[in-house]
Amino acid sequence: MSNELASKKVGGASAADIATQSGASTSAVPGKSTLTSGLADAPAVDDRNDPAKRPPEYAGMDQAIVDLLWRSKDECFKDEKKVPITGPFWDRVDKAFGVKHLHTLAQIIPGARALGVLPSIVTLTDVANYGSSWGIHFKGPSVLPIATNGQWGRDWPQSAVRAKHYNTAHDWYRQDSGAGNPGMHMGVDAGAGDNNIHWDPTNPMESVSKGQTGSPLLAKMPGFNEVIPKGDAIYSPSSLLGHLADIGETKKVPVIGGWLTDKLKTDHKGTSPNASTEPFYSISETIELTHHSRYWSQLETECKAHWVDKTRAAAAIARLDAASAALEQLRTDAKPLAVQEQKPENEAGRAALGKRLEEGTKEMFEALASFVRHLHAEAPNAAAFAGYDNASDWQLPIWPRYDLVVGLQKERASHYLPKL
Numbered sequence: 001m002s003n004e005l006a007s008k009k010v011g012g013a014s015a016a017d018i019a020t021q022s023g024a025s026t027s028a029v030p031g032k033s034t035l036t037s038g039l040a041d042a043p044a045v046d047d048r049n050d051p052a053k054r055p056p057e058y059a060g061m062d063q064a065i066v067d068l069l070w071r072s073k074d075e076c077f078k079d080e081k082k083v084p085i086t087g088p089f090w091d092r093v094d095k096a097f098g099v100k101h102l103h104t105l106a107q108i109i110p111g112a113r114a115l116g117v118l119p120s121i122v123t124l125t126d127v128a129n130y131g132s133s134w135g136i137h138f139k140g141p142s143v144l145p146i147a148t149n150g151q152w153g154r155d156w157p158q159s160a161v162r163a164k165h166y167n168t169a170h171d172w173y174r175q176d177s178g179a180g181n182p183g184m185h186m187g188v189d190a191g192a193g194d195n196n197i198h199w200d201p202t203n204p205m206e207s208v209s210k211g212q213t214g215s216p217l218l219a220k221m222p223g224f225n226e227v228i229p230k231g232d233a234i235y236s237p238s239s240l241l242g243h244l245a246d247i248g249e250t251k252k253v254p255v256i257g258g259w260l261t262d263k264l265k266t267d268h269k270g271t272s273p274n275a276s277t278e279p280f281y282s283i284s285e286t287i288e289l290t291h292h293s294r295y296w297s298q299l300e301t302e303c304k305a306h307w308v309d310k311t312r313a314a315a316a317i318a319r320l321d322a323a324s325a326a327l328e329q330l331r332t333d334a335k336p337l338a339v340q341e342q343k344p345e346n347e348a349g350r351a352a353l354g355k356r357l358e359e360g361t362k363e364m365f366e367a368l369a370s371f372v373r374h375l376h377a378e379a380p381n382a383a384a385f386a387g388y389d390n391a392s393d394w395q396l397p398i399w400p401r402y403d404l405v406v407g408l409q410k411e412r413a414s415h416y417l418p419k420l
Contacts, residue, residue: 048088055090057332061339064118065105069093072124099331099338100284101127103277104134106341107199111184111274115175116146117197125194131281132247133185135198143195144188147173152186153208153233164247168192179206179236182274201275204240205233273342279354280338283331285396286357289364290324292398296371296405297321303409308378316367316374323367327360365394368401375408382408 047053051070054061069076070089077085077092085092097105104127112118122140146152152173155161161172170187177183183203187196211230228234297320300313307313330353337349369391376382376389385407387393394401 046088048090051089057335058090058093058339060336061102062106062109062341064109064113065339068105068109068121068124071122076124076126097127098284098287099334100129100134100277100281102335102338103280104129104136106339107134107274107277108136108197110341111199112197115151115184116149117143117184117186120146120195121197128198129277129281129284131277133198133200134277134281135185135196137194137196139194142189143186143197144171147171147186147188148231150208150231151176153205154229154231156232165196168196170196174200174203174205174233176205176208177203179203179239180242182272199274200243200246202239202242202246204235204243206236206239207234208232209234279350279357280334283334283353283357286327286331286361286364288396288398289361290327292402292405293320293324293364293368296409297324299406299409300371300375306378309374312374312377316371319367320371323360323364327364330356330360362391365391368394368398372405372408375405379408379411381411385411 048055051066054066058066073089073092077096079085079095085095087095109118109121112121120140120143121136121138124136124138126137128135147154152175155172155174158171162168162170165172165187168187169189169191171190173186173188175184175186181203182199182201183205185198185200189195209228209230209232211227213227214234215226215228297317300317304310304313333356334353337346337353340346342350369389373389376385379385385404388401388404
C-alpha cells in the first residue's frame with residue numbers, strides 16, 4: 001500500500017472490561033436494536049441519542065458496529081480538523097462518516113469477526129478509505145496472539161511495509177487468504193498506540209512459511225537456499241505486482257508502468273464482496289464536486305448586478321445547482337446500502353446507485369462546462385482563462401480547475417469581489 005490509511009478521525013481507548021463485548025453481538029440480527037450488556041445503562045435523552053432507536057437509513061447496520069460506535073462516541077467523532085463533533089449520537093454518526101467510511105465498517109467488522117479479531121476491537125480511533133485499501137485503527141487487547149496463530153504471515157521486509165504506512169510503529173501481518181484474493185492486512189501495535197486492520201483488494205502473499213528454504217519474494221522459484229523464518233509471508237510474484245498496481249506503484253516505473261498496471265493487475269477473483277468499496281467510495285468523493293460547485297454558484301449569484309446576460313447567467317447557475325443537488329441526494333440515498341455487507345440480494349441496489357453516480361457525474365461535468373462558457377462570455381479578458389468549456393475537459397479531482405473558474409469571476413467582477 002502507498003501511504004494507506006492516514007488518520008481521518010482520532011480517538012482514545014475504552015475500558016478493558018468491555019473488550020469481549022464487541023464479539024458478543026455476533027448473533028444479533030443486523031438492523032435490529034438488540035444491545036449488548038455494556039449498553040444497557042446508556043442514558044437515552046431522545047431517539048437521536050439512543051443507539052437502540054436507529055434512524056431508517058441505519059437499519060441494516062451490523063449490531064457490532066452500533067455497539068462499537070457507541071463505545072467510541074466520545075473518542076472518535078471528530079471532524080477533519082480534529083474538532084469534536086457534538087450533538088445526539090446519530091447526528092454525530094451522520095456528520096463523522098461518509099458513505100465510503102460506513103461501508104468500510106460494513107466490510108471490516110465481518111472480516112474481523114471471521115478471523116477472531118473482533119473481540120480486540122474495543123475502541124475505534126480512525127476510519128479511512130483510499131479506494132486502494134480501507135480499514136480502521138482501534139484499541140483493545142493485544143492482537144499479536146491472533147497475528148501469530150498461523151492464519152497470518154509476517155510481512156518481509158518490515159521496513160519496506162512500514163514505509164508504505166507512514167512509518168508508524170506497527171508490525172505488519174497478512175491474512176492467508178490466497179494469492180490474488182482480497183485479504184486483511186493487520187498492523188500490530190509496536191509503539192503506535194493502536195492497531196490497524198484493513199482490506200487489500202489483492203493479497204500479494206502466497207502462503208505462510210513453515211520454515212522452508214527458498215526466496216520470500218520469488219515464492220516457488222528454485223535455486224534459492226535462504227531459510228524463510230516460520231510464520232513469515234511468502235509472496236506470489238504476479239499477485240505482488242497486482243497489489244503494487246492497485247496502489248499505483250507500478251505507474252512509477254518508466255515505460256512499462258502502464259503495461260504492468262493494465263496487464264498484471266489481478267481481477268480480484270471476480271465477485272468477491274471485499275474486492276472493492278464501490279460505488280460508495282466514488283459516491284463519497286463527489287463531495288469535492290458539490291462543494292466547489294456550490295461555492296462557484298454562490299459567487300456568481302453575488303455578481304448578479306454585473307451580469308451581461310441575465311437569462312444565460314440564471315440558467316447556468318440553476319443547472320449547476322441542480323447537478324449539485326442530485327449528487328447530494330445520491331449521497332443520502334446511498335446510506336442504507338452503505339451500512340450493509342455486499343451480498344447478492346443487494347447487488348441490484350448497488351448497481352442502481354452506480355448508474356445514478358455515472359449519470360450524475362456526467363451531468364455535473366456538463367453543468368460545469370456550461371457555467372464556464374457563461375463566464376467566458378461575461379469576462380472582459382476571457383482569453384486569459386481559456387479552456388474547460390467542454391464536459392470532456394472536466395474530471396476528478398477538480399481542484400486544479402479552481403483558479404480558472406475563480407479567475408474568470410475575478411476578471412469580470414474584481415472590483416465587486418475584492419476578497420477574491
